[in-house]
Amino acid sequence: MRQYIKSIVELNDNPKSRVFAYIVQVLILVSIISFSYETVPDLEPGTRKILRAIEVFCVIVFTLEYLLRIYCSDKKSAFIFSFYGIIDFLAILPFYLALGIDLRSLRALRFLRLFRIFKLMRYNRALAHFSRAINRAKEEILLFLFVTLILIYFSAVGIYYFENAAQPEHFSSIFDSLWWAIITLTTVGYGDVYPITVGGKVFTFFILMIGLGIVAIPTGIISSALTKSVDKKEED
Template structure:
């Protein structure tokens, strides 16, 4: 995160000139740490269960790891700087690409991992929604072009130029720099605005639903683990330690974990009876 902030501040010319050496030193340290981390992860990935199950040589397993999402993020974090250092490239877009290091936070943020998994699970549905939005965008651009082209040739001179208005309208942003002025154009714009309210909500709803489902699944996994660990209505220190590790891996809060444990203990106690008297303990 410090590295990303430094890259942002470096874009300010006055700050970049004053702290040029500090920024350069930070970049050297960062790229060294990130490179070592990447090499270690690449070398040790063959010991993970996920990649150890892949048939073939360790080279094949490492190739699978290289093209995994998290490994690609790690590579993107170091590649721009390596290109600038070793090939003496000083291209502006390479400097901007260093900001992609912010995606390394997904490795350490459970919430970001949940969101990423939600994108993956709903990938096909999201693509379908975006395709429909693209169709509506083109139709809106064509429509406003036909209605406003003769009146405002400077603003709606072509369909691509009209796409700016259509995009701002479909996303309900409405910058106001380009607006229809004819009655029929205003009516058309109103219809597009009403349509866009539902269109924009579709991807948001899909992601929210998938995110909630991911959280529910992780809670269910933890609850099942608690149910399996309970012995005679209690949990040993060893079991609690195991559940704590699982809680951390699943990204659940301690409040959620304690609630799940309490529920499972209560359910187990309700089904326990004394063998001698037949009463609940």
């Protein structure tokens, strides 16, 4: 029985497994649409009941899927703490946490329902390639994030010393300067905080040049890893 369930729940090349995968994918999309529709103001009570019924049904299916995957897993703890295991758990967690609780005080729990989107990665080959690419490049991405954090702090310190005297209301401390550093290095540039001194403008120019590179680097890392993932799949 365990092997039979495993052949259906896990993605194998058989009709029953594909039907199971399609059903879960449809329910994920239905759940996401339902979640979005709940935010429409002035919904009729009957409509809210229907949306609630859809949510309960989807959660029941997702819960059964999660429990079946644990049951079929050769190493149960490894699955529970794996990427997909955590995503499956987070997809159903808000529902059970919210039982009997006024969601007005726990609105952030509703946000966790968006983790159901990531469940689609298990069933979509293109998303699976992307997942493998991220996994392959995780060390490079972590290194990039570490260097980026250092550059953000360096930028905040630099602009603080250039602009503090001229704009104490915007650059009163290094912590206040971090906002400018983030929007500048990411090249967003909202324009709400900007340098007015010559030194600050020159410093900003160099930070912007570095920011252009920061935007491009992760794209190159992920693209390279994605190409390798696709090539390896074709070889297999």
